[in-house]
Amino acid sequence: MTSKNILFIFLLFLFLLGGIGIFVTNRKKEQNERRNSWIKYSVYFLIINTLFVSMMYFPTLFSTFCILIVLGGAFEMIRLQRNSHQPVWYGFFPAYLIAAVLFCIFSLESQDIQSFTLLTVCSFDAFSQLSGQLFGKRKICPRISPAKTIGGTIGGTIISIVV
Numbered sequence: 001m002t003s004k005n006i007l008f009i010f011l012l013f014l015f016l017l018g019g020i021g022i023f024v025t026n027r028k029k030e031q032n033e034r035r036n037s038w039i040k041y042s043v044y045f046l047i048i049n050t051l052f053v054s055m056m057y058f059p060t061l062f063s064t065f066c067i068l069i070v071l072g073g074a075f076e077m078i079r080l081q082r083n084s085h086q087p088v089w090y091g092f093f094p095a096y097l098i099a100a101v102l103f104c105i106f107s108l109e110s111q112d113i114q115s116f117t118l119l120t121v122c123s124f125d126a127f128s129q130l131s132g133q134l135f136g137k138r139k140i141c142p143r144i145s146p147a148k149t150i151g152g153t154i155g156g157t158i159i160s161i162v163v
Helices: 003-026 031-057 059-083 088-106 111-135 150-162
Strands: 139-141 145-149
Touching (some): 003 031, 003 111, 031 059, 031 111, 088 111, 111 145, 111 150, 139 145
16 A cells, blocks of 8 residues: 555545544534535535645646635635725735745645645644534634634644644
Protein backbone atom coordinates (compact mmCIF):
# COMPACT_ATOMS: atom_id res chain seq x y z
CA MET A 1 0.00 0.00 0.00
CA THR A 2 1.46 3.37 -1.00
CA SER A 3 1.71 6.41 1.25
CA LYS A 4 -0.88 8.15 -0.95
CA ASN A 5 -3.39 5.40 -0.27
CA ILE A 6 -2.64 5.45 3.46
CA LEU A 7 -3.21 9.22 3.57
CA PHE A 8 -6.48 8.84 1.68
CA ILE A 9 -7.67 6.12 4.08
CA PHE A 10 -6.69 8.37 7.00
CA LEU A 11 -8.70 11.21 5.48
CA LEU A 12 -11.72 8.91 5.12
CA PHE A 13 -11.26 7.87 8.77
CA LEU A 14 -11.35 11.53 9.81
CA PHE A 15 -14.56 11.97 7.85
CA LEU A 16 -16.01 8.91 9.56
CA LEU A 17 -15.20 10.47 12.95
CA GLY A 18 -16.77 13.72 11.77
CA GLY A 19 -19.89 11.89 10.64
CA ILE A 20 -20.19 10.25 14.06
CA GLY A 21 -19.77 13.68 15.66
CA ILE A 22 -22.52 15.13 13.49
CA PHE A 23 -24.79 12.21 14.35
CA VAL A 24 -24.22 12.87 18.07
CA THR A 25 -24.68 16.65 17.84
CA ASN A 26 -27.77 16.32 15.63
CA ARG A 27 -29.74 14.40 18.27
CA LYS A 28 -30.78 17.64 19.98
CA LYS A 29 -31.48 19.62 16.82
CA GLU A 30 -34.65 20.13 14.84
CA GLN A 31 -35.10 18.27 11.56
CA ASN A 32 -34.23 21.27 9.37
CA GLU A 33 -30.98 21.87 11.28
CA ARG A 34 -30.10 18.16 11.08
CA ARG A 35 -30.63 18.18 7.33
CA ASN A 36 -28.49 21.30 6.92
CA SER A 37 -25.70 19.70 8.98
CA TRP A 38 -25.67 16.63 6.75
CA ILE A 39 -25.76 18.74 3.58
CA LYS A 40 -22.81 20.80 4.83
CA TYR A 41 -20.94 17.60 5.76
CA SER A 42 -21.62 16.06 2.33
CA VAL A 43 -20.48 19.15 0.43
CA TYR A 44 -17.36 19.40 2.61
CA PHE A 45 -16.70 15.70 1.98
CA LEU A 46 -16.94 16.16 -1.80
CA ILE A 47 -14.79 19.29 -1.90
CA ILE A 48 -12.01 18.01 0.36
CA ASN A 49 -11.85 14.58 -1.25
CA THR A 50 -11.83 16.10 -4.74
CA LEU A 51 -8.98 18.39 -3.73
CA PHE A 52 -7.08 15.57 -2.04
CA VAL A 53 -7.45 13.10 -4.91
CA SER A 54 -6.49 15.74 -7.47
CA MET A 55 -3.51 16.81 -5.35
CA MET A 56 -2.23 13.24 -4.95
CA TYR A 57 -2.98 11.72 -8.32
CA PHE A 58 -3.50 14.63 -10.76
CA PRO A 59 -1.24 17.56 -9.73
CA THR A 60 -2.06 19.66 -12.81
CA LEU A 61 -5.75 19.35 -12.03
CA PHE A 62 -5.05 20.42 -8.44
CA SER A 63 -3.37 23.61 -9.68
CA THR A 64 -6.41 24.25 -11.88
CA PHE A 65 -8.72 23.76 -8.89
CA CYS A 66 -6.62 26.24 -6.91
CA ILE A 67 -7.00 28.85 -9.64
CA LEU A 68 -10.77 28.20 -9.79
CA ILE A 69 -11.01 28.60 -6.00
CA VAL A 70 -9.15 31.92 -6.21
CA LEU A 71 -11.42 33.15 -9.03
CA GLY A 72 -14.51 32.02 -7.12
CA GLY A 73 -13.32 33.90 -4.04
CA ALA A 74 -12.68 37.04 -6.09
CA PHE A 75 -16.14 36.76 -7.61
CA GLU A 76 -17.63 36.44 -4.11
CA MET A 77 -15.69 39.52 -2.92
CA ILE A 78 -17.02 41.53 -5.87
CA ARG A 79 -20.56 40.28 -5.23
CA LEU A 80 -20.30 41.26 -1.57
CA GLN A 81 -19.04 44.70 -2.55
CA ARG A 82 -21.97 45.28 -4.87
CA ASN A 83 -24.50 44.19 -2.23
CA SER A 84 -22.90 46.11 0.63
CA HIS A 85 -23.27 49.70 1.70
CA GLN A 86 -19.78 49.63 3.18
CA PRO A 87 -16.48 49.57 1.29
CA VAL A 88 -15.75 45.84 1.64
CA TRP A 89 -13.52 46.00 -1.42
CA TYR A 90 -10.94 48.38 0.00
CA GLY A 91 -10.53 46.58 3.31
CA PHE A 92 -10.43 42.94 2.29
CA PHE A 93 -9.60 42.68 -1.39
CA PRO A 94 -5.87 43.54 -1.11
CA ALA A 95 -5.52 40.96 1.67
CA TYR A 96 -7.44 38.49 -0.48
CA LEU A 97 -5.12 39.10 -3.43
CA ILE A 98 -2.06 38.39 -1.29
CA ALA A 99 -3.65 35.21 0.07
CA ALA A 100 -4.69 34.18 -3.46
CA VAL A 101 -1.15 34.55 -4.80
CA LEU A 102 0.22 32.52 -1.88
CA PHE A 103 -2.46 29.88 -2.44
CA CYS A 104 -1.50 29.55 -6.11
CA ILE A 105 2.17 29.24 -5.14
CA PHE A 106 1.10 26.57 -2.63
CA SER A 107 -0.47 24.62 -5.50
CA LEU A 108 3.02 24.25 -6.97
CA GLU A 109 4.65 22.94 -3.76
CA SER A 110 5.50 19.31 -3.08
CA GLN A 111 2.72 16.85 -2.40
CA ASP A 112 4.07 16.25 1.11
CA ILE A 113 3.62 19.91 2.08
CA GLN A 114 0.23 20.05 0.37
CA SER A 115 -1.12 16.91 2.02
CA PHE A 116 0.18 17.93 5.46
CA THR A 117 -1.39 21.38 5.11
CA LEU A 118 -4.69 20.06 3.76
CA LEU A 119 -5.08 17.43 6.48
CA THR A 120 -4.11 19.84 9.26
CA VAL A 121 -6.34 22.70 8.15
CA CYS A 122 -9.32 20.49 7.34
CA SER A 123 -9.09 18.55 10.59
CA PHE A 124 -8.91 21.80 12.57
CA ASP A 125 -11.85 23.30 10.70
CA ALA A 126 -14.11 20.27 10.93
CA PHE A 127 -13.34 19.25 14.48
CA SER A 128 -13.41 22.77 15.88
CA GLN A 129 -16.99 22.98 14.63
CA LEU A 130 -17.92 19.61 16.11
CA SER A 131 -16.20 20.13 19.44
CA GLY A 132 -17.71 23.61 19.61
CA GLN A 133 -21.17 22.08 19.21
CA LEU A 134 -20.41 19.44 21.81
CA PHE A 135 -18.40 21.39 24.39
CA GLY A 136 -18.46 25.05 23.40
CA LYS A 137 -20.06 27.41 25.84
CA ARG A 138 -17.97 30.56 26.00
CA LYS A 139 -17.95 32.68 22.82
CA ILE A 140 -14.66 34.11 21.56
CA CYS A 141 -15.82 37.14 19.53
CA PRO A 142 -19.62 37.11 19.32
CA ARG A 143 -19.83 40.33 17.29
CA ILE A 144 -17.48 39.09 14.57
CA SER A 145 -18.27 35.37 14.49
CA PRO A 146 -21.01 34.39 16.93
CA ALA A 147 -20.60 30.62 16.58
CA LYS A 148 -16.90 30.46 17.54
CA THR A 149 -16.23 29.15 21.03
CA ILE A 150 -13.21 28.42 23.19
CA GLY A 151 -14.26 24.75 23.38
CA GLY A 152 -14.32 24.53 19.60
CA THR A 153 -10.93 26.17 19.25
CA ILE A 154 -9.35 23.86 21.82
CA GLY A 155 -10.96 20.76 20.28
CA GLY A 156 -9.89 21.67 16.76
CA THR A 157 -6.36 22.44 17.92
CA ILE A 158 -6.01 19.12 19.74
CA ILE A 159 -7.25 17.10 16.77
CA SER A 160 -5.06 18.99 14.28
CA ILE A 161 -2.00 18.40 16.49
CA VAL A 162 -2.85 14.69 16.65
CA VAL A 163 -3.24 14.62 12.86
